Amino acid sequence: MNVFAEAFSAALASLNAHRLRSFLTTLGILIGTMAVIAVVSVLQGFSDSISNQFSDLGSNTLTLAAKNEQENFRTGQINRLTFEDVDALRYKISGIERVAPILRAPLGATLYKGRSVAPQIQGATEEAQDVLGVDTSIGRFLTASDEKNGRRVAVIGTDVRDQLRMPPDPVGEYLLIGREWFRVVGLLEKRGEIFGFSQDNRIFIPFSVARSLTGTFERSSMEVSFTVTNLTEVNQVRERTERAIRATRKLPPGKADDFEIKAADSFVRQFNSITATATAVLAGIVGISLLVGGIGIMNIMLVSVTERTREIGILKALGATRRDILVQFLLEAALLSLLGGLIGIVLGLLAGMGIASLIPNFPPAHVPIWVMIAAAGFSAIVGVVFGIAPASKAAALDPIEALRYE
Secondary structure (H helix, E strand, O other): OHHHHHHHHHHHHHHHHOHHHHHHHOHHHHHHHHHHHHHHHHHHHHHHHHHHHOOOOOOOEEEEEEOOOHHHHHHOOOOOOOHHHHHHHHHOOOOEEEEEEEEEOOOOOEEEOOEEEOOEEEEEOOOHHHHOOOOEEEEOOOOHHHHHHOOOEEEEOHHHHHHOOOOOOOOOOEEEEOOEEEEEEEEEOOOOEEOOEEOOOEEEEEHHHHHHHHOOOOOOEEEEEEEEOOHHHHHHHHHHHHHHHHHHOOOOOOOOOOEEEEEOOHHHHHHHHHHHHHHHHHHHHHHHHHHHHHHHHHHHHHHHHHHOHHHHHHHHHOOOOHHHHHHHHHHHHHHHHHHHHHHHHHHHHHHHHHHHHHOOOOOOOOOOHHHHHHHHHHHHHHHHHHHHHHHHHHHOOOHHHHHHOO
């Protein structure tokens, strides 16, 4: 243990004696580590934000949506779900617990005391609160009574309230949506933005009201989210749903589905896969910088061995073994690389936070502790690997020849 302590002390003294050279030597490791941490922090922060946005949707939630290819949009033959599809989910398929249809109703501008906004108007039932994971911070959400009686009530997002300059508690206020007056009964909890789209610039109204006001499918579209009673039967329910919806939409055998059934967390898994691939590719590219940094450390350590040949001869004459010399130079190389890695981690964190703060509405950067530990450990390993050749050369010097070296 004393050998390692003395070698560590000698390595620190050597680095301190050549501070500028040590810094320049470790610059490649520093830049490489900084780039890795900055990239990972930005991507990880974004990934965590996306996961949090979908955290309320469990793995037992499925979504039925119409499927449209480029040809559909080109010809104007847009596929849309029908109310018969909703009824099939509610009454014809076993294993489904709750069904929450969302009808996008383009009813026009929303007015309040001479001010107007153009939010997303969505018809929903009371099941949407649990299935979609939406909740109110003030007031209440839509109820079965609102749906049954066709009440003109609305639950609004915080952006709608702020843009219309409504009171902090807007419950009881009246909005003119299209040509109909609606009374505000609740304010949604703030959810922020996702991919630049606000989740707070929307209004929920009873599904039956949206259905009666829309009147035609030419201007509206609908998706249906539903939960499965038993998590182990998700795949079976998906298959039963596919058969039932094909029958409802009268699709003949062999014809492709004009709808799709998506798992609620499939987007998160796909996004995490993309970010993981992007991180790996960028880390591979940045790894070249670490390789260059390691070669720089090896070159400088070889120069250091040459400069300190006489010192090595003295150490061996005083009883230092080949192992002692090897350990000292390996520690010196590892410390050089580790120092660059630690500084790179700090600068990478600062760079990641700076990048995230410069992008409007971008989630804060975040780096898992294990990534920082791995980065520091990898940088030290780079130093050891590239320090083996110089350390071996130093350890192999003949003490008599080393003492004669001028």
